[in-house]
Amino acid sequence: MPHSLLHWKFPMKVGVVVFPGSNCDHDAFHAVSHNLGHKSEYIWHDSEQLGNVDAVILPGGFSYGDYLRCGAIARFSPVMKAVKRFAADGGLVLGICNGFQVLCESGMLPGALLRNAGLKFLCKPVEISVETTDSPFTHTAKKGQVLTIPIAHGEGNYYADDETIAQLEAEDRIALRYVTPCNGSVKNIAGILNRERNVLGMMPHPERAADPLMGSTDGQIILSSLVNALTAK
Amino acid sequence: MTAITPEVVAAHQLTPDEYGRIVAILGREPSYTELGIFSVMWSEHCSYKSSRLHLKKLPTRGKRVLQGPGENAGIIDVGNGYAVAFKIESHNHPSFIEPFQGAATGVGGILRDIFTMGARPIAVLDALRFGPIEHPETGARNARILEGVVSGVAHYGNCFGVPTVGGECVFEESYAGNPLVNVFALGVIEHGKVFYGKAEGPGNPVIYVGAKTGRDGIHGASMASAEFTEESQQKRPNVQVGDPFMEKLLLEACLEAMQTGAIVGIQDMGAAGLTSSSCEMSGRAGTGLEIDMQYVPQRETGMTPYEILLSESQERMLLVAEKGREDEVFQVFHKWGLDAVTIGVVTDTGHMVVKDCGVVVADIPSRELANEAPLYDRPHTKPLRNVPMEAPAFQSSDLNADLDTLLTSGDLCSKAWIFQQYDWSVRTNTTLGPGADAAIVRIKETDSSVAISLDGNGRYCYLDPREGTKLIVAECCRNLSTVGALPVATTNNLNFGNPERPEIMAQIVESIEGMADACSFFDVPVTGGNVSLYNETLGDAIFPTPVVGIVGLLQTAQPISAAFRHPGRAVILLGGLGKCDGIHFGGTQYAKYIIQSLWGLPPELDMDLEKRVQSAMRAVAEEGLAESAHDLSDGGLAVGLAECSFGNRIGARIDLDGGDQRSEFLLFGEAPSRILVSTAHPEGVAEIAAKFGVEALRIGVTIEGELVIRNRDKVLIDRPVAALRERWASALESSLHSRM
Numbered sequence: 001m002p003h004s005l006l007h008w009k010f011p012m013k014v015g016v017v018v019f020p021g022s023n024c025d026h027d028a029f030h031a032v033s034h035n036l037g038h039k040s041e042y043i044w045h046d047s048e049q050l051g052n053v054d055a056v057i058l059p060g061g062f063s064y065g066d067y068l069r070c071g072a073i074a075r076f077s078p079v080m081k082a083v084k085r086f087a088a089d090g091g092l093v094l095g096i097c098n099g100f101q102v103l104c105e106s107g108m109l110p111g112a113l114l115r116n117a118g119l120k121f122l123c124k125p126v127e128i129s130v131e132t133t134d135s136p137f138t139h140t141a142k143k144g145q146v147l148t149i150p151i152a153h154g155e156g157n158y159y160a161d162d163e164t165i166a167q168l169e170a171e172d173r174i175a176l177r178y179v180t181p182c183n184g185s186v187k188n189i190a191g192i193l194n195r196e197r198n199v200l201g202m203m204p205h206p207e208r209a210a211d212p213l214m215g216s217t218d219g220q221i222i223l224s225s226l227v228n229a230l231t232a233k
Numbered sequence: 234m235t236a237i238t239p240e241v242v243a244a245h246q247l248t249p250d251e252y253g254r255i256v257a258i259l260g261r262e263p264s265y266t267e268l269g270i271f272s273v274m275w276s277e278h279c280s281y282k283s284s285r286l287h288l289k290k291l292p293t294r295g296k297r298v299l300q301g302p303g304e305n306a307g308i309i310d311v312g313n314g315y316a317v318a319f320k321i322e323s324h325n326h327p328s329f330i331e332p333f334q335g336a337a338t339g340v341g342g343i344l345r346d347i348f349t350m351g352a353r354p355i356a357v358l359d360a361l362r363f364g365p366i367e368h369p370e371t372g373a374r375n376a377r378i379l380e381g382v383v384s385g386v387a388h389y390g391n392c393f394g395v396p397t398v399g400g401e402c403v404f405e406e407s408y409a410g411n412p413l414v415n416v417f418a419l420g421v422i423e424h425g426k427v428f429y430g431k432a433e434g435p436g437n438p439v440i441y442v443g444a445k446t447g448r449d450g451i452h453g454a455s456m457a458s459a460e461f462t463e464e465s466q467q468k469r470p471n472v473q474v475g476d477p478f479m480e481k482l483l484l485e486a487c488l489e490a491m492q493t494g495a496i497v498g499i500q501d502m503g504a505a506g507l508t509s510s511s512c513e514m515s516g517r518a519g520t521g522l523e524i525d526m527q528y529v530p531q532r533e534t535g536m537t538p539y540e541i542l543l544s545e546s547q548e549r550m551l552l553v554a555e556k557g558r559e560d561e562v563f564q565v566f567h568k569w570g571l572d573a574v575t576i577g578v579v580t581d582t583g584h585m586v587v588k589d590c591g592v593v594v595a596d597i598p599s600r601e602l603a604n605e606a607p608l609y610d611r612p613h614t615k616p617l618r619n620v621p622m623e624a625p626a627f628q629s630s631d632l633n634a635d636l637d638t639l640l641t642s643g644d645l646c647s648k649a650w651i652f653q654q655y656d657w658s659v660r661t662n663t664t665l666g667p668g669a670d671a672a673i674v675r676i677k678e679t680d681s682s683v684a685i686s687l688d689g690n691g692r693y694c695y696l697d698p699r700e701g702t703k704l705i706v707a708e709c710c711r712n713l714s715t716v717g718a719l720p721v722a723t724t725n726n727l728n729f730g731n732p733e734r735p736e737i738m739a740q741i742v743e744s745i746e747g748m749a750d751a752c753s754f755f756d757v758p759v760t761g762g763n764v765s766l767y768n769e770t771l772g773d774a775i776f777p778t779p780v781v782g783i784v785g786l787l788q789t790a791q792p793i794s795a796a797f798r799h800p801g802r803a804v805i806l807l808g809g810l811g812k813c814d815g816i817h818f819g820g821t822q823y824a825k826y827i828i829q830s831l832w833g834l835p836p837e838l839d840m841d842l843e844k845r846v847q848s849a850m851r852a853v854a855e856e857g858l859a860e861s862a863h864d865l866s867d868g869g870l871a872v873g874l875a876e877c878s879f880g881n882r883i884g885a886r887i888d889l890d891g892g893d894q895r896s897e898f899l900l901f902g903e904a905p906s907r908i909l910v911s912t913a914h915p916e917g918v919a920e921i922a923a924k925f926g927v928e929a930l931r932i933g934v935t936i937e938g939e940l941v942i943r944n945r946d947k948v949l950i951d952r953p954v955a956a957l958r959e960r961w962a963s964a965l966e967s968s969l970h971s972r973m
Contacts, residue, residue, distance in 0.1 A: 120653070
């Protein structure tokens with residue numbers, strides 16, 4: 001049944017942050033409201049308040065042009081102060097693509113996203129495996145489940161030093177891995193969690209795989225895990 | 234003050250006659266600034282002085298056309314109160330001089346044409362043509378230009394947030410010194426919310442918004458109106474530098490400002506910058522303008538009015554607001570961190586008056602400037618053509634090897650290396666992406682989708698510009714029909730050499746006339762486009778290369794793609810085997826890559842049959858009978874079958890009854906009006922085909938992993954799909970790597 005016909009008795013409200021150069025903000029909004037049948041709301045980048053939202057998505061795009069380093073300017077934006085507070089209070093934050101870069105630059109997640117190993121922007125559907133189900137973003141998946149979700153980035157090559165990687169592994173914080181290497185990421189990392197497990201950064205775009213017309217609906221597993229986790233709260 | 238000497242006039246690419254006309258309009262000698270204004274407005278690029286006479290022959294009306302040629306973009310109705318605005322434009326010359334920025338700003342320019350009308354861009358396609366990468370002398374440079382152009386398109390479109398959903402990429406020696414970069418964009422708009430480039434209402438403020446003006450791109454339009462010489466390489470500073478983030482801000486700010494209701498008219502500053510936007514806006518409204526250069530935001534110091542007026546700095550717009558409501562407009566632009574400054578006022582004088590700190594530096598009647606541009610009926614003889622009519626003697630020694638060669642050739646190999654660099658899925662509308670017969674983009678606001686295809690064929694058009702152009706219109710419509718869409722309107726990009734040569738002018742005239750015929754016949758009126766002439770380097774013209782972009786409509790649904798989906802399905806060739814002989818084989822990919830020659834005529838087109846085949850295909854699609862569909866074009870039946878096999882590694886066993894027809898013609902002939910369909914309901918397809926009087930030739934069955942083609946028990950092709958696919962998929966990247 002088309003998800004647009006879903007009517008939740010207690011719809012969750014997901015805030016989608018809009019930086020001036022965000023360009024996947026509409027897509028995240030559409031996936032949450034149209035494909036999942038929940039509510040979404042835009043949050044402007046110079047706002048220091050998130051308003052009454054249950055979760056936050058930092059969408060893909062080029063935040064402030066990203067001519068310097070992706071997310072390097074966004075970390076100083078007023079809205080990121082609010083996002084940090086929200087996360088510190090246990091709020092769920094999902095950073096997609098540029099959102100992941102912003103989370104790393106802000107220090108909310110460890111490591112950095114370097115230029116793709118092939119030095120080219122890469123847009124294609126890829127297979128990623130769910131490495132842990134112990135998170136509000138993956139709890140409805142099965143461990144090892146393979147999802148087909150598109151990537152679209154020039155700087156998605158995840159890097160962190162050996163110590164950090166060891167820690168991520170020890171703490172079961174690597175949420176998603178590419179099944180086949182595609183951008184040079186250390187250990188094929190496609191998405192990681194913070195220590196408290198309420199912040200996920202991922203390079204693939206679940207909002208682009210939330211509609212049967214887009215060739216895959218696997219992204220719904222991430223997004224509906226998120227709203228289910230909220231409902232269960 | 235620079236004196237106006239005949240040398241100065243010539244340096245502005247104005248003829249003595251044209252200069253005389255300027256003096257007559259002004260009733261005096263022009264100032265240096267005025268001469269600059271006339272030179273860009275009357276350049277080939279802005280005035281279409283060589284082509285205008287013939288462009289009038291194109292059909293422009295249709296029941297879905299809401300806006301035809303003459304505005305920033307054409308607009309067609311898509312139902313449910315929505316419309317789409319679309320147009321194609323070239324950035325050939327800048328892309329040769331500086332591939333990355335040339336291509337990037339080409340994307341930027343066409344996007345502004347779309348959103349200046351109030352439409353949000355939702356799709357970009359690009360038709361690219363380069364010299365061959367494997368060429369011993371020019372190969373390395375050709376590869377570098379290709380790399381730069383592709384990165385430039387990716388850089389701009391990806392950051393802006395518009396998906397690049399398709400296009401074409403072709404290699405030909407004639408493009409080595411003159412690559413073609415044609416970019417198409419399409420946007421969605423609500424009926425009744427269209428904005429036009431009109432400076433209406435004397436007393437209304439003229440407002441400049443967006444990026445600051447620099448010295449980049451001065452005389453870009455004139456550069457695009459001359460042949461390339463060795464000195465052109467020195468013109469790198471004429472190429473503008475693009476800032477896609479700025480364009481994204483401009484897009485959001487413009488669309489938001491339009492909602493205020495305070496904007497009367499708006500136009501982007503594209504070719505010829507502030508000059509053309511101000512002249513055209515006042516020209517269209519029949520008003521005048523008075524602007525002062527001191528208020529124009531500048532990023533360099535000491536710029537003269539001449540430089541400010543002729544700068545082609547990117548990401549700028551000129552708009553006219555309702556008097557007294559300027560603040561509403563300013564507020565929106567400031568929210569997005571953009572400059573918005575009143576630089577003048579609309580007047581009722583009919584004159585464009587430019588001041589510098591209050592001193593008049595130009596005073597030109599804007600209607601005459603726009604409407605009395607020279608119009609030339611340039612002499613045309615027989616189209617240039619230096620190849621024989623008769624085929625050389627040839628005989629294939631190994632048809633399997635020929636197929637391998639074709640599938641790894643520049644024109645036919647997989648273009649994934651290119652389109653993976655483009656973000657083609659942003660905005661979550663792309664239901665059929667790059668590499669398909671046509672791209673499909675859904676319109677979320679309605680339950681319909683648009684299908685788009687760009688097509689050109691320099692070889693066909695060189696052999697016969699008239700028939701070649703009809704063939705590309707037919708193919709473009711066929712691509713749309715193959716995915717189930719009804720073709721509805723056309724935009725065109727006419728890329729030719731120097732129109733002052735009668736044999737080139739003849740190519741232009743015949744091509745336009747062929748396009749007029751075909752667009753009328755297939756009911757796809759032309760709503761606008763672009764003409765790019767002087768595509769010559771050191772006296773060598775490119776193949777005549779008209780490119781058409783046709784937009785089709787269909788219900789939003791799961792798309793039909795080219796890939797065979799299941800083994801055991803009937804393979805049907807709608808339209809039958811088609812005709813081919815030695816003369817009509819000379820423009821094919823086989824002639825190009827295997828025989829390495831060019832001769833004869835393009836394939837024969839029967840437009841009536843073509844139309845029926847397309848109608849039948851759409852009916853088959855609508856009934857849900859086609860599991861896959863793929864049009865036959867470059868490379869013919871064998872290449873088409875291989876392409877259908879690649880998606881899911883399901884091949885086919887094909888049994889032809891081609892009589893004693895030559896195997897090369899059967900396999901690689903490029904007769905039009907043919908579409909490959911795989912289906913679980915062959916009788917249903919046959920029934921529909923019969924209704925349209927179209928042959929539905931059942932040629933075989935899909936099978937796992939192999940492609941076998943026989944003619945009356947004689948095996949012509951027998952290859953594992955995996956082997957064919959691997960080389961096809963990696964060919965472009967390997968040949969580029971061999972050059973780096």
